[in-house]
Amino acid sequence: MARSDVQLMLDVKAGDEQSFALLLHRYRSPLVNFLYRMVRNREQAEDLAQEVFLRVYRAREDYVPSAKFTTWLFRIATNLALNSVRDNRYQRMEISLDAPVTADAEDGGEKTMDVAEKHPNIEQHLIEKARSKMIRHAIEKLPEKQRAAVLLHKYQELDYGEISKILQCSESALKSLLFRAYETLRVELAPLVAQQLKQ
């Protein structure tokens, strides 16, 4: 039976390096994806994810399982991401998500890279590419706190209580934040939403 996150973290605290490796394996992908969608730069997302794991490791001796491990983990990640976005340090180095596919992206195995293989029809491929681009842009245009709320809610499937602790706001404030974010997305993605509703 798989050990819980809290148990693994307590084992790390006791000096078990293997448990840290298990936590790393468990959360590397969710963290990198969350940070990638927050900062919009793959390299920076990986740097930040490494920093998150390093901070978890550094804090092992003081770790007290007072909250869910994921709440703690994503709180560190969200704070780093928000600081990084606000800091604007990486803006000059930023690689647009619209940039042509690079070897770096291929290494990462983005699903969109396989679209051409899945759809030999070039027209279909271009339509899907444009659709994907539109969705990414709509998320990127959200204010960073709304973006974080949407990403944590939609992709990490954390409950409202956890997300409100991560974003340090009340549950009602979080619901309002999410409602505004979805309203914005609904407007930004209106053509796609209309298509969805017709289907």
Add this chain to the structure above:
Amino acid sequence: MSCARMEGKILGYVDGRLKESERLEVEKHLGSCAACRLRANEFRAVSGLLDELPVIEPSAAFDLRVHARVAAEPVKQSWWAWFAPSPRVAFAASMLLLATVWLGLRPPDSSLSATDIDKINQDMPVLENYDVISDFAPLTELPPPLQADESTQQNQQM
């Protein structure tokens, strides 16, 4: 339920995160409010579109980099480790201690015997007088002492 209250419930309804009682309440409102019904459907469509975002995998070197950074972390010492001296300090302190002990246990200078010391003590008044006389300023102004043959000649002349 009013349309304003729906704001806090509609997303939970779309994602199926509401309690049974809340869900029934929302559905009752949606049955009578076309605007909220449309919004719920549009939010569901948005949620479906977000599922289309690509998922990336961390690079192959990601784990290695994390482990390398963890390995580079300084080892934490317990608070009492502060008292443990460094090897250099310990060496210097032990050498100082040895030198102190050696000097303490060293026998007194044996070049003078007890008899010699007694003799020096006996001669001390004479030596003190000599010091006084040798440094006595009026004596330096006296004419130099006469030699024995010179004094004999002087006596014969007289």
